Amino acid sequence: xxxxxxxxxxxxxxxxxxxxxxxxxxxxxxxxxxxxxxxxxxxxxxxxxxxxxxxxxxxxxxxxxxxxxxxxxxxxxxxxxxxxxxxxxxxxxxxxxxxxxxxxxxxxxxxxxxxxxxxxxxxxxxxxxxxxxxxxxxxxxxxxxxxxxxxxxxxxxxxxxxxxxxxxxxxxxxxxxxxxxxxxxxxxxxxxxxxxxxxxxxxxxxxxxxxxxxxxxxxxxxxxxxxxxxxxxxxxxxxxxxxxxxxxxxxxxxxxxxxxxxxxxxxxxxxxxxxxxxxxxxxxxxxxxxxxxxxxxxxxxxxxxxxxxxxxxxxxxxxxxxxxxxxxxxxxxxxxxxxxxxxxxxxxxxxxxxxxxxxxxxxxxxxxxxxxxxxxxxxxxxxxxxxxxxxxxxxxxxxxxxxxxxxxxxxxxxxxxxxxxxxxxxxxxxxxxxxxxxxxxxxxxxxxxxxxxxxxxxxxxxxxxxxxxxxxxxxxxxxxxxxxxxxxxxxxxxxxxxxxxxxxxxxxxxxxxxxxxxxxxxxxxxxxxxxxxxxxxxxxxxxxxxxxxxxxxxxxxxxxxxxxxxxxxxxxxxxxxxxxxxxxxxxxxxxxxxxxxxxxxxxxxxxxxxxxxxxxxxxxxxxxxxxxxxxxxxxxxxxxxxxxxxxxxxxxxxxx
Numbered sequence: 311x312x313x314x315x316x317x318x319x320x321x322x323x324x325x326x327x328x329x330x331x332x333x334x335x336x337x338x339x340x341x342x343x344x345x346x347x348x349x350x351x352x353x354x355x356x357x358x359x360x361x362x363x364x365x366x367x368x369x370x371x372x373x374x375x376x377x378x379x380x381x382x383x384x385x386x387x388x389x390x391x392x393x394x395x396x397x398x399x400x401x402x403x404x405x406x407x408x409x410x411x412x413x414x415x416x417x418x419x420x421x422x423x424x425x426x427x428x429x430x431x432x433x434x435x436x437x438x439x440x441x442x443x444x445x446x447x448x449x450x451x452x453x454x455x456x457x458x459x460x461x462x463x464x465x466x467x468x469x470x471x472x473x474x475x476x477x478x479x480x481x482x483x484x485x486x487x488x489x490x491x492x493x494x495x496x497x498x499x500x501x502x503x504x505x506x507x508x509x510x511x512x513x514x515x516x517x518x519x520x521x522x523x524x525x526x527x528x529x530x531x532x533x534x535x536x537x538x539x540x541x542x543x544x545x546x547x548x549x550x551x552x553x554x555x556x557x558x559x560x561x562x563x564x565x566x567x568x569x570x571x572x573x574x575x576x577x578x579x580x581x582x583x584x585x586x587x588x589x590x591x592x593x594x595x596x597x598x599x600x601x602x603x604x605x606x607x608x609x610x611x612x613x614x615x616x617x618x619x620x621x622x623x624x625x626x627x628x629x630x631x632x633x634x635x636x637x638x639x640x641x642x643x644x645x646x647x648x649x650x651x652x653x654x655x656x657x658x659x660x661x662x663x664x665x666x667x668x669x670x671x672x673x674x675x676x677x678x679x680x681x682x683x684x685x686x687x688x689x690x691x692x693x694x695x696x697x698x699x700x701x702x703x704x705x706x707x708x709x710x711x712x713x714x715x716x717x718x719x720x721x722x723x724x725x726x727x728x729x730x731x732x733x734x735x736x737x738x739x740x741x742x743x744x745x746x747x748x749x750x751x752x753x754x755x756x757x758x759x760x761x762x763x764x765x766x767x768x769x770x771x772x773x774x775x776x777x778x779x780x781x782x783x784x785x786x787x788x789x790x791x792x793x794x795x796x797x798x799x800x801x802x803x804x805x806x807x808x809x810x811x812x813x814x815x816x817x818x819x820x821x822x823x824x825x826x827x828x829x830x831x832x833x834x835x836x837x838x839x840x841x842x843x844x845x846x847x848x849x850x851x852x853x854x855x856x857x858x859x860x861x862x863x864x865x866x867x868x869x870x871x872x873x874x875x876x877x878x879x880x881x882x883x884x885x886x887x888x889x890x891x892x893x894x895x896x897x898x899x900x901x902x903x904x905x906x907x908x909x910x911x912x913x914x915x916x917x918x919x920x921x922x923x924x925x926x927x928x929x930x931x932x933x934x935x936x937x938x939x940x941x942x943x944x945x946x947x948x949x950x951x952x953x954x955x956x957x958x959x960x961x962x963x964x965x966x
Contacts, residue, residue, distance in 0.1 A: 318368050321352060330355070330362040332719065341741075347734040347763070350719060351726035365727060366657050376652035382407040385418040394650040397674055397703045399423050399432040424464055427453035437675065438464075439471040440642030444634070447472065473637050477629055478619055488632050489964045492614050493535065493573045493936045495927060496631050499526040501624070502537065502569070505617050509565060510553050523548055524566060533932040534796055534861060535573035537566055558610055560602050568607050575862040575932070575941070578603040635926065636965055646671030651695055652702060658728050662695075663688060670696045674705075677894035678918040680850075685901040693846045693897055694725050694761070698732065700844065701760060706895075708754075709844040710762040712769045717848065722763050732760040742771045751835035754842070762842065766852060770876050774837045774883060776825045782882045783818050783825070786857070789930075790815050793859040814857060814872045837883055843895055845887055850898040851905065853877050856913035858931040865941065866959030869909030877913070884917055893921050908939050908960045940964045 328336055332355045340346050353362035378395055382388035388404035396403065401423075405412050416423070416432075424438040425431070427449055438446070447468040454461040478488045490496050506524045507513075513521045522540040529536075539545035548554055549564070558565035562580045571578055580599030586592050619625050646667030651659055666688045673679045673696035681689045697709040713721045722736045735757060741750040751772070754762055764772075794811045802808070847853065857873030887895040896918060904910055912931050915923055928934040942961045 314368055317352075318364070321364065321368070332360075332362055337719065341736075341738045346736050347722035347726035347732070348730065349726075350723040351730070353723075355720075355723065357720070366655070367730065370657055376650075379407065381409075384408070385410070385415045386422070388415070389419060389423065390648045393434070393648045395652075397699065397705070399434060401432045420463065421467065424467065425461075427461055427464065435467070436643055436645065439467055440640045442638050443468055443471045443473070443640045444638035471640055473633075473640055475629070475633050476637055478625060485964075486615070488629065489940070490618060490628055490632070491936065491940075492569070492611060493575070495933055495937050496628060496635070499528055501618065502526045502535075502573070505614055506537075506566065506569065508617055509558055509613070510548060510551060513548075521547075530927065533930045533936075535570060537570040537573065539566070558606060558613075560599065560606055562599055563603050563606070565606070565610065568603065568610060572607055572611065575865065578607055632965075644668045644672040644675070649699070651699065653698060653729050653731060654695065655728055655730055658691070662691065666692045666695075670699065673897050674699055677892075678896040679898070680903065680914060680918060681897070681899040682903040683899070683901065687901075689899040689901075690721060690724055690848065691728055693848070693899055694728055696897065697761060697844060697846065698729055706844040708759055708762065708841045709846060710754075710764065710840075710842040712764055712766055712845070712847045714849045714852070715765045715767055718763065718765050721848070725761055725763065729760070733758065734761045734763060735759045737762070737764045737768055739765060739768055742768045747771065748834045751840060754840040755835055762840075766876075770879050772837050772840070772883075773834075774879075774886065778836075778838065778886055779882060780822060780825045782878075782885060783822050786878075787815065787818055787822075789859050790818070793861070797861060810872055811859065838886060843887065843891060844897070845884065845895060846897040846899070847880070848899050849901075850914075851900045851902045853880050853917075854905075854910040854913050856881060856909070856916060858909060858912065858916075860931050860935075862932060862935065862941075866957055868960070869907035871909075881917065885920075888920065908935055935960070938963050938965055 324331075331337070331340075331350055331353050337346075337350075340349055343349070352365055352367065354365050355362045379391045382391055382404070385404065385408060388407045389399065391407060392398065392400040392403050401412050401415060404415055408415065416425075422435055423432050424435060426433050426438060428446075447465065450461045450464040450468055454465060476487055478486060480486055492502070503522065503524055503526050507520065507522075510523055513523070515521055521544065523544050524537050525540045527536045528534070539549065554565045555561070559568060560580075563571070563578060568578065570576070578600060580596040580603055581593040582596040582599070584592055584594045618628070646669070647664065649667050649670060651670075665683075669679075669681055669683070669689070669692035673681075673692070681692060683689050693711065697706070697711075700706040701709065711721065711725075718736065718738065722734065725732060725734055735753060737750060740746065790811055794808060794815060797808050797811065853876065855870055855873055856877040858871055860868065860871055862868060884896055898914070898918065903914065909931065912934050915934075916929075920929070923929040923934070928937065939960045940962050941958055946955060946957045
């Protein structure tokens with residue numbers, strides 16, 4: 311109380327002479343002080359009225375020494391203690407707390423904890439009976455064969471946790487429970503060949519042998535399908551067939567070409583010759599021809615659905631593949647009720663909502679996390695608390711927080727208020743000017759910080775090593791250059807998509823040339839030298855415009871495929887963290903995870919789950935969009951409001 315009274319006296323004297331701490335002159339006077347966060351936390355500042363009141367530290371004890379538990383009466387009590395203090399099931403420590411042997415504890419907690427055969431030790435049921443439970447069951451059965459009977463309880467519990475298999479059926483709204491459109495990753499080339507064969511009346515040679523009409527190939531590198539006549543005989547026999555040109559085709563596009571364009575999301579726009587006002591020859595859109603081609607495409611897609619599910623053997627195969635790929639995950643329920651959060655201001659600890667503790671526990675137990683909570687739900691405190699817990703447990707060394715420019719002071723104040731003893735470093739924009747940037751990088755690298763807080767605009771100025779940036783750019787070019795060639799062949803060298811991709815490639819090649827000049831030179835301290843091993847990005851919706859390549863030209867709801875520099879910078883730094891941390895180390899927060907485009911969701915997955923996308927062959931946007939996005943063509947009012955136009959766009963998610 312005496313110290314609080316002295317603090318109050320000093321604060322009152324300072325305010326009387328110089329004003330509150332948050333006024334700009336005072337802030338600038340202390341901005342280089344590592345303790346600026348705790349200093350600002352002395353005030354409850356209202357940025358609208360620009361007024362401040364004293365915080366709880368003047369009247370309440372905000373820092374209490376954490377005293378670890380030394381005993382527990384029951385196995386359940388010991389489990390809660392170890393989860394709260396150590397962030398995991400430490401059965402040896404539980405034995406010390408209870409004075410009992412490990413075997414009796416395991417028997418009492420049967421069904422509450424499980425011994426993981428994959429070497430993770432003992433884990434909670436919420437952990438073990440979630441995630442890819444199909445794969446876990448396979449591992450448990452393999453382990454039980456090697457040690458008969460040891461994992462019987464695991465197998466029994468995992469069998470009960472298996473997701474219910476989903477069969478194909480039509481729902482009340484007319485949509486299918488399992489959707490496998492033309493181009494889906496579940497479609498085999500033989501499926502498309504069989505479908506085309508059925509369109510021509512399933513022709514056969516003499517003796518009943520089926521005639522192969524088309525040959526279908528698929529490139530996993532570019533997500534592109536190629537459909538061509540099986541041979542010269544087939545082409546001569548069927549190219550002019552009424553089924554190809556009229557029943558399923560038009561005068562401009564035959565059925566085989568329409569199918570290939572459906573598979574590759576190609577345009578079915580028909581153009582016809584005309585002249586401009588000066589009599590010069592031009593081409594214009596043939597509205598009637600385009601509508602006819604689009605109508606045939608719709609009929610073919612409906613025929614595909616009917617044919618695909620008509621054969622019981624094929625239907626069973628697709629159901630099994632779909633369930634194995636998309637229905638093997640059991641969602642985990644995260645309960646952070648056991649957390650004690652040592653070091654947190656006890657006043658704030660009492661105010662935490664259950665969902666905030668659950669969010670902390672989720673970040674602690676997940677490689678990467680997106681907190682897509684509503685505005686005002688307390689995402690900031692969840693991020694800060696998770697970072698402090700991970701550091702306390704020795705699982706991370708130095709977290710860095712990227713916050714909106716206008717939120718820097720507020721975030722620093724909230725951090726210091728939540729953890730009064732935290733050692734935090736706050737960077738204003740002047741820390742990143744050319745004369746002081748290396749000094750600040752050195753402070754990050756050499757300090758044992760509980761949190762480094764920077765503005766979004768400053769984060770972009772944290773450089774990466776030239777070789778790191780060059781390797782990332784080469785990865786992008788390896789994806790973009792083949793896409794340019796294929797799009798140029800398909801749409802012509804003057805198409806909008808080609809020009810857009812070429813501009814992205816030129817920009818990357820210019821960057822690569824500049825990086826080549828830097829390699830071998832003294833770059834000073836870089837992102838890799840800071841020691842940052844956990845990255846939090848607040849209001850991450852600012853980083854959703856990430857570049858990608860696609861053959862889906864002219865589609866609404868895709869976003870800007872070119873992206874921008876700041877999203878590329880973020881992905882480069884995240885890729886480095888993932889390599890260092892075995893795919894972990896990132897926490898995102900936003901109240902608006904999806905706002906406008908399909909590309910936004912894919913961008914978030916590329917940031918947070920790149921390995922999963924690669925394992926599922928969904929890293930390419932087109933492969934992902936073909937699987938989870940439904941494209942519909944609709945008549946909409948044109949941009950001038952004077953008429954109508956046809957628009958192809960992503961309208962909804964499927965297979966989720």
